[in-house]
Amino acid sequence: MSHLRELWRRIGYFRNRERLERELAEEMQFHADQKASRAGRVQFGNTTLHREDARAVWIPRLLDETGTDIRYALRGLAKSPGFAAIAIGTLALGIGAGTAIFSLAEAVLVRPLPYPDAASLLLIYEGHETQRRPRGDTSPGTYRALRDDMRTVENLAVFGATERNLTGDGEPERVSAGVASANFFQTVGVQPLLGRLLLSGDDELGRNNVVVLTHALWQRRYAGDPKIIGREIRLGEELYTVIGVLPERFVFLNDRHVLWLPLALPPERWAHRDSRYVFAVGRMRAGVTLDQVQSELAGLAQRYRAEHPVAHAHLKMQAVPAHERLAESSRTAMQFLLAAVVALLLIACSNVANLLLARSVARESELAVRAALGAGRGRLVRQLLTEALVLAIASGLCGLGIAYGAFQLLQPLVPGGMAVFTRLEINGHVVGIMLALAVFSTVVSGLLPSLRAARPVTSREIGGRWHETARGALVVTEVALAILLLTGAGLLFRTFSNLRNVDPGFQPRGLLSAQIGVDPRLIRDPVRRTQLYNETLERVKAIPGVQNATFATAIPSTWKGGISSFTPEGQPFQPNFSIAMVRLSTPGYFETLGLRLRAGRWLTADDHAGGQPVVVINRALAERIWKGENPVGKRLQRGNGQSDRPWVTVVGVVEDVYEMGLNASPYPITYFPESQQPEATFAAPMTVVLRTVDDPARYANSLRHAIWQANAGQVISKLLTVEEILAEETAELRIHAAISGSFALLALLLACLGIYGVLAYVVTQRRREFGVRLALGATQAQVVGLVAWRGVRLALMGISIGAAASLLLGRYLETLLFQVKPNDPLTLAGVAGALLITAFVACLVPARRAMHIDPGQALRYY
Amino acid sequence: MAEQNTIPPGTLYMLVLKTLARVGPMHGYGIAQFIQETSEGVLEVEEGSLYPALQRMLLKGWVEADWRQTENNRRARYYTMTAEGRKTLRSEVQSFDKVTRAIAAIIHPAEA
Numbered sequence: 001m002s003h004l005r006e007l008w009r010r011i012g013y014f015r016n017r018e019r020l021e022r023e024l025a026e027e028m029q030f031h032a033d034q035k036a037s038r039a040g041r042v043q044f045g046n047t048t049l050h051r052e053d054a055r056a057v058w059i060p061r062l063l064d065e066t067g068t069d070i071r072y073a074l075r076g077l078a079k080s081p082g083f084a085a086i087a088i089g090t091l092a093l094g095i096g097a098g099t100a101i102f103s104l105a106e107a108v109l110v111r112p113l114p115y116p117d118a119a120s121l122l123l124i125y126e127g128h129e130t131q132r133r134p135r136g137d138t139s140p141g142t143y144r145a146l147r148d149d150m151r152t153v154e155n156l157a158v159f160g161a162t163e164r165n166l167t168g169d170g171e172p173e174r175v176s177a178g179v180a181s182a183n184f185f186q187t188v189g190v191q192p193l194l195g196r197l198l199l200s201g202d203d204e205l206g207r208n209n210v211v212v213l214t215h216a217l218w219q220r221r222y223a224g225d226p227k228i229i230g231r232e233i234r235l236g237e238e239l240y241t242v243i244g245v246l247p248e249r250f251v252f253l254n255d256r257h258v259l260w261l262p263l264a265l266p267p268e269r270w271a272h273r274d275s276r277y278v279f280a281v282g283r284m285r286a287g288v289t290l291d292q293v294q295s296e297l298a299g300l301a302q303r304y305r306a307e308h309p310v311a312h313a314h315l316k317m318q319a320v321p322a323h324e325r326l327a328e329s330s331r332t333a334m335q336f337l338l339a340a341v342v343a344l345l346l347i348a349c350s351n352v353a354n355l356l357l358a359r360s361v362a363r364e365s366e367l368a369v370r371a372a373l374g375a376g377r378g379r380l381v382r383q384l385l386t387e388a389l390v391l392a393i394a395s396g397l398c399g400l401g402i403a404y405g406a407f408q409l410l411q412p413l414v415p416g417g418m419a420v421f422t423r424l425e426i427n428g429h430v431v432g433i434m435l436a437l438a439v440f441s442t443v444v445s446g447l448l449p450s451l452r453a454a455r456p457v458t459s460r461e462i463g464g465r466w467h468e469t470a471r472g473a474l475v476v477t478e479v480a481l482a483i484l485l486l487t488g489a490g491l492l493f494r495t496f497s498n499l500r501n502v503d504p505g506f507q508p509r510g511l512l513s514a515q516i517g518v519d520p521r522l523i524r525d526p527v528r529r530t531q532l533y534n535e536t537l538e539r540v541k542a543i544p545g546v547q548n549a550t551f552a553t554a555i556p557s558t559w560k561g562g563i564s565s566f567t568p569e570g571q572p573f574q575p576n577f578s579i580a581m582v583r584l585s586t587p588g589y590f591e592t593l594g595l596r597l598r599a600g601r602w603l604t605a606d607d608h609a610g611g612q613p614v615v616v617i618n619r620a621l622a623e624r625i626w627k628g629e630n631p632v633g634k635r636l637q638r639g640n641g642q643s644d645r646p647w648v649t650v651v652g653v654v655e656d657v658y659e660m661g662l663n664a665s666p667y668p669i670t671y672f673p674e675s676q677q678p679e680a681t682f683a684a685p686m687t688v689v690l691r692t693v694d695d696p697a698r699y700a701n702s703l704r705h706a707i708w709q710a711n712a713g714q715v716i717s718k719l720l721t722v723e724e725i726l727a728e729e730t731a732e733l734r735i736h737a738a739i740s741g742s743f744a745l746l747a748l749l750l751a752c753l754g755i756y757g758v759l760a761y762v763v764t765q766r767r768r769e770f771g772v773r774l775a776l777g778a779t780q781a782q783v784v785g786l787v788a789w790r791g792v793r794l795a796l797m798g799i800s801i802g803a804a805a806s807l808l809l810g811r812y813l814e815t816l817l818f819q820v821k822p823n824d825p826l827t828l829a830g831v832a833g834a835l836l837i838t839a840f841v842a843c844l845v846p847a848r849r850a851m852h853i854d855p856g857q858a859l860r861y862y
Numbered sequence: 863m864a865e866q867n868t869i870p871p872g873t874l875y876m877l878v879l880k881t882l883a884r885v886g887p888m889h890g891y892g893i894a895q896f897i898q899e900t901s902e903g904v905l906e907v908e909e910g911s912l913y914p915a916l917q918r919m920l921l922k923g924w925v926e927a928d929w930r931q932t933e934n935n936r937r938a939r940y941y942t943m944t945a946e947g948r949k950t951l952r953s954e955v956q957s958f959d960k961v962t963r964a965i966a967a968i969i970h971p972a973e974a
Contacts, residue, residue, distance in 0.1 A: 005923055006921055006922060006923065009920070009921050009923070010921060013921070023929075023939065024913065024917075026937070026939075027889070027890060027913070027938070027939045028890075028909060028913060030889070030890075030891060030936060030937070030938050030939075031889075031890055031891040031894070031909055032909075033936075034891040035891070049910070050909045050910045050913060051913075053910055053913070053914045054913035054914045054916075054917050055917075056914065057914050057917035057918045057921065
């Protein structure tokens with residue numbers, strides 16, 4: 001109770017501290033006067049000290065002194081605005097960039113996903129036993145088995161993806177939809193915004209025509225109609241009842257889904273273990289570790305392999321936390337950016353440390369006076385550190401502005417499945433990160449100058465050598481870090497340009513593509529379907545300037561189209577190995593896209609529905625299945641070898657196309673004539689591709705009209721040039737290269753500034769010495785050489801340390817690189833050369849000044 | 863003048879409180895004077911220790927302060943003991959007596 005009262009009084013004291021201070025002064029003045037009149041003389045004493053002691057009772061001394069230090073620091077900065085501007089500018093760049101990148105990493109890698117108890121949310125993947133990180137889909141049968149067998153995971157649900165034509169209420173559109181088991185939303189832990197989510201019973205055939213809308217679709221297409229629940233909407237041929245709306249920020253892995261449907265399957269398909277098109281998601285039981293889940297899965301995989309030798313041959317299963325799944329694709333890149341930005345910040349700090357050291361020379365006398373007046377060593381260190389802190393906080397505030405600007409640039413680096421709930425913006429986290437970085441910068445940049453100031457005055461006078469060594473070491477560090485950054489950026493740039501110049505296996509220039517939704521009735525009627533395609537193609541080809549056109553399930557280099565297992569004739573079926581992408585097309589696909597034939601022939605108009613079933617395969621598939629043999633004439637069958645599908649003859653082999661993004665190795669592909677695949681469910685939507693003689697973007701309108709002439713009211717989407725689509729593939733890398741490139745250039749600039757600063761100081765310090773040398777007959781060239789050599793020597797030391805470090809650390813970059821080795825000698829040599837040249841230029845300016853020293857002048861003013 | 867001694871640490875509060883108990887409300891200078899005179903010049907209270915002590919006692923609520931006129935018409939801050947202060951004084955004096963007796967018993971064994 002009394003403590004509480006004391007605290008209360010303290011607060012009151014703090015609020016009235018000015019009045020109290022006055023009163024205390026008056027009181028003590030009264031005391032002194034009384035004493036004086038009694039003693040008959042004026043007493044001198046350190047009244048200020050007494051007053052400070054008394055005041056210390058109510059304001060903690062540290063707080064009091066820190067306040068004073070901050071005032072000194074601000075006053076000092078205001079007195080040398082040039083120094084302040086350069087130091088704050090340099091640190092602001094470092095802290096700003098650091099805040100931006102750290103915030104990005106925090107948002108993507110650390111911040112939990114917005115689901116309750118998000119850490120326990122696991123996805124279970126299937127794969128081949130040789131894979132280190134299997135990420136394959138699973139089958140409904142395997143899901144059911146896992147649901148019943150697993151002990152470490154509960155509430156196992158299953159989900160997948162599909163596409164539907166959404167019609168009625170406005171323009172028809174092709175939409176991406178999630179399909180999920182009835183317990184999916186409970187497992188994920190999401191509450192509806194309106195109505196209800198899927199419940200058990202919704203996934204029973206016959207009762208499954210219900211749909212849950214995402215917030216985005218509800219707003220966009222139904223104008224946020226509050227009475228949407230119970231309405232019927234048309235998806236393809238059927239009517240679905242809207243039962244609920246998801247909250248605005250709900251996304252699960254795939255951000256393209258605009259609605260969710262129940263996964264309703266006939267009982268026999270729930271037993272299928274070898275048609276994989278769904279993913280399992282569940283909750284790790286309380287008290288269970290991820291390792292326990294993995295070992296249970298390993299045991300189950302072994303059992304399933306024995307029980308189902310065909311469907312589960314080579315089966316491996318792995319549980320992956322949902323967060324990990326979303327972040328894993330960007331983890332390496334984030335770590336690289338983090339390392340790069342830390343290096344940049346360290347360079348900025350070294351520069352500021354250098355500036356502070358130079359400044360402390362100018363403040364020698366001020367510090368000496370303070371020490372003489374009784375400031376202890378610790379007190380001086382504290383004062384100088386406070387100054388560095390003031391500098392860092394001011395820089396941090398400017399840095400927040402830089403971070404805010406950078407967020408626009410960085411937002412695309414947030415993985416798609418997180419972007420909805422992970423907006424980069426200035427918030428408490430970001431300010432916290434900024435403050436942490438500011439404190440870090442204070443310590444790094446302020447410690448060396450403060451320690452120096454704390455040395456006894458006498459040793460400081462003769463301490464010029466210590467000073468030079470310290471500054472030299474800082475510069476070497478800077479150069480080494482700059483080399484690291486430049487090497488990293490150089491490697492990314494080479495990767496980027498390699499990717500731009502990579503032979504994609506076809507000729508994207510001049511191609512225009514558009515996706516058209518295909519009426520499901522047509523999918524089941526191959527004759528009419530082929531007819532429609534041919535009619536459309538005729539009209540498209542009639543556009544002046546169009547050389548060729550084709551229909552296909554997808555253009556190359558986009559991760560689209562179905563994947564199917566197949567069995568080569570005379571070989572055993574191997575799940576997860578005998579798989580290939582399935583691409584259906586009309587004749588003319590290869591000619592239009594400019595793929596290159598390696599053996600055999602193209603698909604032609606003769607490969608019609610009634611003809612001999614044929615397929616063209618790519619080189620990767622040929623090498624996987626018929627290595628060293630001629631695949632032309634061999635036969636394969638879709639499915640696991642147990643199906644009654646027709647055997648198809650390989651008639652040609654085409655050169656590989658970079659399929660899963662340019663960065664990945666070629667994936668096996670089978671190209672079928674679409675006319676011979678009557679029941680292919682993934683034949684919709686189809687993509688029309690045309691080759692034009694000049695800028696393909698100009699043909700967009702003509703293409704639209706041609707399609708509508710053939711089929712009025714056709715849904716058209718994604719009308720883009722193929723080059724635009726490919727640029728999207730490299731977009732993320734372009735941002736990485738741009739960021740690390742700008743970091744590296746900044747680093748180069750700062751390192752050279754550092755070298756310049758040290759040399760300029762040396763020239764000033766050794767002015768008289770140079771004067772003497774010149775007077776005694778040294779040539780100007782010798783003096784220039786003396787100064788420049790100093791700088792070049794520092795640069796060379798930094799370069800060798802940096803190069804060695806790059807060679808050591810390069811392997812961490814390996815996964816980000818394409819067709820360039822982390823120890824690429826060309827990059828390293830180029831980087832070292834560039835740094836040496838810029839460093840040399842930075843040396844020349846102070847060297848020139850040394851050259852022009854007038855010996856008479858220099859010697860006169862001692 | 864007798865040789866001056868520093869006041870044993872911790873006893874200054876007690877001395878100030880006792881002074882206030884004996885003379886009533888008093889300003890800082892008066893307190894210092896009273897202690898010095900009563901101790902016949904042995905104990906001199908420095909401003910450097912008196913005013914921090916007074917501030918601390920204000921914070922603890924043992925004394926209260928208000929501005930009054932002195933007899934020669936100057937403004938001075940007078941300190942008054944509170945009930946809390948009286949309680950503190952009592953316990954301080956008790957423990958002081960105990961300690962002094964204990965010390966005396968060691969230093970002058972014959973008299974004990």
